[in-house]
Amino acid sequence: MVGILVGMLFVGRVDIPESLIQISKKYEVQVDVIAEPYSWRGRGYTVETSAPTSADLAKYAKIFASEWNRYPVSVIRAAKVKRIVIATGISLNKQVRAAVPSFDSNTMYYDTTLGSYNEAYQRLVVHHEFFHMMDQVQGLVRKDPEWAALNPPDFHYGNGGDKMRNLGAGVLTDKLPGVLTPYAMSAIEEDKAELYGHLLVDREYVAGRVKADAVIAAKVGLLKARMQKWDAEFSDEFWNSMAWGT
Numbered sequence: 062m063v064g065i066l067v068g069m070l071f072v073g074r075v076d077i078p079e080s081l082i083q084i085s086k087k088y089e090v091q092v093d094v095i096a097e098p099y100s101w102r103g104r105g106y107t108v109e110t111s112a113p114t115s116a117d118l119a120k121y122a123k124i125f126a127s128e129w130n131r132y133p134v135s136v137i138r139a140a141k142v143k144r145i146v147i148a149t150g151i152s153l154n155k156q157v158r159a160a161v162p163s164f165d166s167n168t169m170y171y172d173t174t175l176g177s178y179n180e181a182y183q184r185l186v187v188h189h190e191f192f193h194m195m196d197q198v199q200g201l202v203r204k205d206p207e208w209a210a211l212n213p214p215d216f217h218y219g220n221g222g223d224k225m226r227n228l229g230a231g232v233l234t235d236k237l238p239g240v241l242t243p244y245a246m247s248a249i250e251e252d253k254a255e256l257y258g259h260l261l262v263d264r265e266y267v268a269g270r271v272k273a274d275a276v277i278a279a280k281v282g283l284l285k286a287r288m289q290k291w292d293a294e295f296s297d298e299f300w301n302s303m304a305w306g307t
């Protein structure tokens with residue numbers, strides 16, 4: 062089902078890009094494009110959204126679809142994603158977000174416009190945020206001793222991703238041993254999501270870090286083994302796929 066969301070009614074005022082209609086059919090998920098301000102209250106949090114312009118929607122749909130279509134149908138099902146909301150001006154508890162994985166409503170919210178000057182960033186966000194959903198389903202979001210044990214004994218994560226929203230937190234750097242970005246140091250779940258996302262959009266870069274950093278190598282090994290155990294579709298073929306230019 063594909064809808065334009067106005068309150069709880071679906072109307073035909075916005076042209077939904079064909080690529081989103083195809084995603085809805087292929088994955089059997091509801092895809093909603095926000096047509097007027099919409100908010101949703103989850104357990105202990107509120108997501109607020111606004112309507113994207115049709116130009117932003119068209120541009121984003123191409124990027125989003127090319128990345129989302131890399132996933133086999135079984136993976137989206139296993140992650141229990143039932144609905145994708147495409148919007149702009151997304152906030153979580155009034156804090157601006159490029160995307161929100163809403164665990165208790167099986168919904169992924171994605172912003173068409175935030176960071177749209179940087180296509181690589183928007184591609185990364187598709188996977189980073191979807192990873193949180195998969196991590197949640199596996200029961201590993203905050204408590205993950207197996208992952209934590211890969212860090213050196215004196216390594217400590219920060220106080221959570223919501224406490225590190227500064228510009229530059231997501232920039233790849235080799236100055237921080239064992240992680241890819243400053244943001245990855247904010248929390249264990251962000252470390253995993255950053256590594257996962259960059260494996261899918263910056264494969265060459267991550268391969269270089271794996272060669273030079275034994276902790277990153279161990280994390281990539283655990284991540285890939287764990288994902289494949291969870292769903293057999295996380296094969297070499299999946300990791301080697303690329304969406305850029307398609």
Ligand SMILES: [Zn+2]
Pocket residue numbers: 189190193222250251254
């Ligand atoms: Zn995250």
